[in-house]
Amino acid sequence: MTALAPWALTPAQVNFSPDGPPEAPEYGDLYHARAGALAQARHVFLGGNGLPGRWQGRERFVVLETGFGLGNNFLATWDAWQQDPARCARLVFVSTEKHPLSRDDLQRAHAASELPALAAQLVDRWPPLTAGLHTLSLEAGRVELLLGLGDARELLRELVLDADAIYLDGFSPKLNPALWDDWLLKSLARHARPGTTAATWSIHRPMRRALASLGFEVGLAPGFASKPEMTVARFAPRHTPQRPAGREPLAPQARRAVIIGAGLAGAACALALQRAGVACTVLDALPGPAQASSGNPAGLFHGTVNPDDGPHARLNRAAALATQSLLAELGLPHQAGLLRLETRLAVAQMAAVPGYVQALAADATAALAGASLRQPAWFYPGGGALDPAAYTRALLAASGTATRMDTPVAALRETAHGWQLLAGDGAVIEEAHLVVLAGGHGQLPLLGALADEVTGGLVVQRGQLTHLARTPWQPAVPVAGGGYTIADSQGGAWCGATAQDGDLDPSLREADQAENVARHAALGGLGASAGTAPLAGRVGWRLVTPDRLPLIGGLAAPGAPATQLRLQPRRAGLVVCTGFGSRGITWAALAGRVVAALALGGPRPLEADLLDAVDPLRFALRRQRRPGR
Structure with missing residues (x-):
């Protein structure tokens, strides 16, 4: 019997009707009103939240929805944004769904859509049905759908965002009470700030009482179609909830950033920040981009x-799904x-x-x-x-960022207006409100001078990659497992890679070559027939963390350390994005999005516990809790 993997989800079962709305048999309810899904979305959710008027003139507007369903509320909101000449610069729509539609069912649901172009893009970008957060980037990044697949009761607890408008949607409270109870509404209220609005077609009295008890001003408005009334609300608590210090944006007003490091990490940060409205300059000590750890001729992502x-x-x-989406x-x-x-x-x-x-x-x-x-x-x-250097160049080109090569940075100096980047003689190279440290092992002295508690335990690891100009086996697809093998375009293969901690020898070594050739032979089932090959390949260095996860986040502000990462105040205007080890291609796209969200305060594309898992201060906190270990 086939078991459901923990990362997989049960797709929605949908009954399609030729003369009525689709039905969810599990809940015994329709996906939308018979009078029309888009009409309902425009009246209830857009109208009930004062849209599009409330987003006009804003830099960013965030909608939080419970129950993505067929996606009609999102499509109606996206369409309204498109049609509004005074629209906000960026629209972020965050939604949860426990039982998402399969791609085929989603396509069928929108076969006769009133918004065919938008619906087609939604279907085209629809992610694999795996648990967690998925970012769908649209309109060249000006519209983002952050889709949380899984139980809303779990996801809402892990989301890190401030909502401007809340769409309370889902099947009837009588048929799906878990999406309307006090516990879930309290989780929603944690994402509200004074002035946040909410709307729903339901007038369920327990739901309205719960909203009122949580600090919402709750009222009734004319309903849609056969429903005479609907609920509207505005968050106006007596006491303003305090955000944890560790979740404050690091540079919320930044309009310009300097990124140190022109490899995969730096290029991905440049693209994400540019799409968030920040102009970037990328600096690197080497003559060109992707000449250090990102300079291998081939690498894996998965x-x-x-x-x-x-x-x-x-x-x-x-991260792999984010890379897959961005490459497309x-x-x-x-x-x-x-x-x-x-x-x-x-x-x-x-x-x-x-x-x-x-x-x-x-x-x-x-x-x-x-x-x-x-x-x-x-x-x-x-x-x-893929070729990581080609990927890096593509990211930089898509971002339109300025680059300054042959520009080593010796130190950073904090000022009243941000950060200054200093040359070895003390001259100011650049200054900006936001600086991103996205270099690899070469940036360790700079990072250590700012926060030596972060660099403790990091390892510089040498790796040798081997090129076989001819091989009896060229893999039809890349193969990994105790090494890896990637076909080149001339009948040969790249294979490797070795791993030696603290080894700074840049020369190709015969012993490492033999090790890589043996790996290639084992992966291809060649036995001893792989033979030998002329010494050819590349040596590079990885920056590896003790737990093999990257470092993405802010550095501790001066003062006594906090007892929790989420309570730790951070240095304003400074973000670290490094420690990618051998997973630079896989991690870069997602890491860039995380950096932009942490810096500017947008919805984080990772759950809170995963943000903690990559926080640069995690090792210092562990040492603080367990001194001597």
């Missing part, structure tokens, strides 16, 4: 799975699909998640790899391999 779906698996899944948007050529071999596949009976991962038996693995393999594997159809 998620990971484990039976308990812990933080590593969740972060890698979110950029149109960057790459090798699509990746096999991750397993010595034993304990979860081989778990259900596949279309678009994300599939468990393959040994014979299917061998057929896909084009090799004599006897191992099962995870197949990631959205993973693959």
Whole structure:
């Protein structure tokens, strides 16, 4: 019997009717009013929240919805934004859905949409049905749909955002009480700020009483179609809730940023910040972009799975799907699909998640790899391999950012107006309200001077990659597992890679070459027939953290350290984005979005516990709690 993997979701079961709205048989309710989904969305949710008027002239407007359903509320909001010449610069729509539609059902639901162009884009960007947050970037990043797939009761607790408007939607309170009870409404109220509005078609009395008790001014307004009334509300608490110090935006008013590091991390931060309205300049000590850790000629990107779906698996899944989406948007050529071999596949009976991962038996693995393999594997159809330098250049080009190469930064100096970047002689190179430290191991002295508690435990790891000009086996798709092999375009392959901590030797070594060739032979089932090859390849260095997760976030402000990451005040205008190890391609796209959200205060594209998992101060806090360990 096939078990449901912990990262997979149960898709919605939808009954389509030729003469009425789709129905959800699990709840015994319709997805929208018979009078029309878009008309209902415009009257209840847009009108009930004072839109589009309330977003006019704003830099960013955030909508939070319970129950994405068919997506009609989102489409109506997006359409209203498009049609409004005084619209906000950026619209962020955050929605949760426990049972999302499959792509095929979503396409069927919008086959006769009144907004065919927008509906088609939604269907095209629809993510694999995996648990967690998915960011769908639209309108060149000016519209974002942050889709939380999973139980709203769990997701609302983990969201980090301030909502300007709340759409209370879902199946009837009598049929789906979990989406309307006091506990869930209290979770919603945590994301409200004074002036936040809410609207729903329901006039359920317990819901209205709960909203009032949470600090909302609750009223009734003319309803839609057959409903004479609907509920509208405005958050006006007697006491303003205090945001945890560690969740305050680091540079909310920044309109310009300087990013140190022109590799994958820096380029991805530049794109995300530019899309959030911040002009960027990228500096690097080397002559050109992607000449250090991001300079390998080929590299992998893919998620990971484990039976308990812990933080590593969740972060890698979110990051891999973000990369997959961004590569499609950029149109960057790459090798699509990746096999991750397993010595034993304990979860081989778990259900596949279309678009994300599939468990393959040994014979299917061998057929896909084009090799004599006897191992099962995870197949990631959205993973693959690409040239990281080409990816870096594409990110920089898409961001339109200015670059300054051959520009080493010796120190940072905080001023009343932000940060100054200093050369070795003390001269000011640049200054800005926001600085992002996105270099690799070469930036350790700069980072250590600012926060030595962050650099403790970081390891500079040497890696040698080998190029085989000719090989008896060239993988049909990239193959990984105890090493990796990636086909080149001339009948050869790139394979590797070694890992030596603290080794700064830049020369290619025969012993490492032999190790990589042996890995290639094992991955391809070649036995001893791989033979030898002329010494060729590349040496690079990775910056690796003790827990093998990146460092993304702010640094501690001067003063006594807090006992929790979320309570720790941070240095204004400074963000760290580094420690990518061997996962730079996989992590860059998501990391850039996290940096932009942390800096400017937008909805975070990661759950709160995953933000803690990548926080640069996590190791110092652990040492504080367990001194001597």
